[in-house]
Amino acid sequence: MTSRPTEAEHLRDLARLRRVRDRIDREYAQPLNVEALARDAHMSSGHLSREFRAAYGESPYSYLMTRRIERAMALLRRGDLSVTEVCFAVGCSSLGTFSTRFTELVGVPPSTYRRETAPATAEMPSCVVKQVTRPVRNREAPVTEQHLT
CATH class of the missing domain: 1.10.10 (Arc Repressor Mutant, subunit A)
Incomplete structure (x- = not known):
């Protein structure tokens, strides 16, 4: 007890x-x-x-991935890094896992996000961009591993 x-x-x-x-x-x-x-x-x-x-x-892993994806979204909007470079810059070690989690969280793959969102947010103040582009968890992928990388 x-x-x-x-x-x-x-x-x-x-x-x-x-x-x-x-x-x-x-x-x-x-x-x-x-x-x-x-x-x-x-x-x-x-x-x-x-x-x-x-x-x-949410689990510590989901929280970490949400932070990584938020940062990736900002880097992708800048447009000066490739999706692969963004993946590694935010601490992900697998492009496949990064793309899957990004798509689950944001609703579109990273390359589509960069192509469609960067022009749409170019004229907005950064504080507004942060609010309107904040990821909303679409669905939680089952996570059983204890490693967060």
């Missing part, structure tokens, strides 16, 4: 989860995995994954 965490333990976990989320936001282009994030947060990887999903509505 598991006991409920005290309010102090719950608040401590939330602070740890914020640090994990902030680390993902800062280091999205680096190789990250659940075990290392959990170890640094003084949690088990299972506990981190469960609590992160409960707090933020």
